[in-house]
Amino acid sequence: xxxxxxxxxxxxxxxxxxxxxxxxxxxxxxxxxxxxxxxxxxxxxxxxxxxxxxxxxxxxxxxxxxxxxxxxxxxxxxxxxxxxxxxxxxxxxxxxxxxxxxxxxxxxxxxx
Numbered sequence: 871x872x873x874x875x876x877x878x879x880x881x882x883x884x885x886x887x888x889x890x891x892x893x894x895x896x897x898x899x900x901x902x903x904x905x906x907x908x909x910x911x912x913x914x915x916x917x918x919x920x921x922x923x924x925x926x927x928x929x930x931x932x933x934x935x936x937x938x939x940x941x942x943x944x945x946x947x948x949x950x951x952x953x954x955x956x957x958x959x960x961x962x963x964x965x966x967x968x969x970x971x972x973x974x975x976x977x978x979x980x981x982x
């Protein structure tokens with residue numbers, strides 16, 4: 871038998887993980903509370919922990935770079951599949967709901 875009297879989910883920290891790819895670029899990064907904690911340096915084939923020496927060092931382990939490489943392969947494959955699936959999708963152009971008029975010169979509010 872169990873009972874929950876009160877539960878609170880106040881967020882103390884903000885965790886961010888970015889994994890992305892394009893035809894020419896790759897990104898894999900982990901941040902905590904707006905500070906970058908780890909990123910994959912794909913040029914030098916290693917993980918980088920850009921933490922200053924005066925804080926308690928937080929390590930993400932040895933296998934994270936290999937995981938980043940694997941995630942990039944999945945990202946590239948998904949990118950190819952998405953491009954193929956969307957190849958014949960027609961672009962939709964919605965006309966503006968009202969006419970738009972732009973001035974030829976820069977205009978400052980309150981000046982003639």
